[in-house]
Amino acid sequence: MGNRARAVIVSNRRITGLTSEVIAELVVEIGPLWHERHQVKLASRSRKRAVGGGPKHRLVFVDRMLATLVHLRHGVTHDVLACWFGVDRSTITRAVGEVRPLLAERGCTVSSDVRLRTLAEVVEHLGSSGMTGIIDGTEIRVRRPAAGRKDRDRFISGKNKQNAVKSMVVTGGVGSVLRCSPSRPASCADITHARQLGLATLLAAAPALEILADAGYQGLGAQTGGRVVTPPHRKFKKNAPDWYEEMYEHRRKAHSSRRIRVEHGIARLKNWRTLARHLGRREHMSDTVQAIAGLLSHQQTADLHSTRQM
Known part of the structure; x- marks a missing residue:
């Protein structure tokens, strides 16, 4: 060249x-x-x-x-x-x-001298810095497995009805990417994926911190001593009083506005076209997701540093 x-x-x-x-x-x-x-x-x-x-x-x-x-x-x-x-x-x-x-293998860059490579390091960083973390699952469309493969149905997403893999994204309170987990078949539920990654165990043993999550992670709060905060449960499914509907919507929107940063982080990840629609081998998805997360976090840190110097 x-x-x-x-x-x-x-x-x-x-x-x-x-x-x-x-x-x-x-x-x-x-x-x-x-x-x-x-x-x-x-x-x-x-x-x-x-x-x-x-x-x-x-x-x-x-x-x-x-x-x-x-x-x-x-x-x-x-x-x-x-x-x-x-x-x-x-x-x-x-x-x-x-x-x-x-x-x-580089991990996600937080500062010039801090890099997070594992979920345990992310939890430790959030606990020591007092920062609020936000988690959410994202699905990446992949090619359909070959006919006759015994685990072919595992890649079908129950949400989007398409063949996909899933990764759990962890961001800081301002939307900076801290971690993208290795990919799993999309039929795996968000909360199941988090448990398989050991998030509940890590948070239960971690110091007091706050992790915001959507309704797909309801149940982790009780397992982690309230460290995972999910949207409020709806107590009245039928004939709810007007005052309860107003209070419920206010609490739900307040929680949604706090965790919207993770959606922004996922959108920045999906700007890398390989994560918008992956046409290569599914076996390479874990490396692809983590490589892009590391590159994006490195650039975000560099942009933040240059902005502070101006």
């Missing part, structure tokens, strides 16, 4: 969703990790020539990183990227498969 085309990708935020400063930080951070793993992979098998011999990469690491970012941001197919970067499609596929897990 020519230097001019590479400069256009780096300088135009609309192409990758990231500023040139953030891309430079990613190259410095992930480049050595990619090189180390690549060398280990080369040395792990029997060879007829020394490691480092033979033709050099036509697709250098910077271009591999840029190809992965463009793919995640716009859902561009590997064939198109191969034509753009002047290599074979298999080279792009291999590059994305190598860089995407490295991005997923």
Whole structure:
């Protein structure tokens, strides 16, 4: 790829969703990790020539990183990227498969020196900072499993009636992304997914903190000592008094206005086209979701830091 085309990708935020400063930080951070793993992979098998011999990469690491970012941001197919970067499609596929897990392992950036990689670290951060957390599940449409697969129906969403996977998103009170869980088949209920991730156990042992959630998580409040706050229960299903209807609507809207930030966070995640409609393998969804969450949180932190300096 020519230097001019590479400069256009780096300088135009609309192409990758990231500023040139953030891309430079990613190259410095992930480049050595990619090189180390690549060398280990080369040395792990029997060879007829020394490691480092033979033709050099036509697709250098910077271009591999840029190809992965463009793919995640716009859902561009590997064939198109191969034509753009002047290599074979298999080279792009291999590059994305190598860089995407490295991005997923980075975790979500809270500040320049704080990065959250596990749900336990997120709960600890919320407890120590006194910040209110917000959780919600989001579904990502995927390709239908092949006919005859025994667990084919597990991917059918009971809500949207389509094949999808589900991830639990945790944001701060202002909508900053703190964590995206590994994906699960969409037939799994939100509260079941949270329990399988160990959220109830972590919150029960954590210091006093507040987690806002929607009605899909009703029941976690009792298991966590009131740390999970859900919308109020409706006590009158029929012939409710007017005063109760007014009070119920007021409390419901107040709770909804507090947790709307997580919807904004999910909307920013879905701006990355790979999460709007995933056309690749379902096995890669966990790495894809966590990689995008890490990139988005890194950019949000960088934007917040630059705003404070102005």
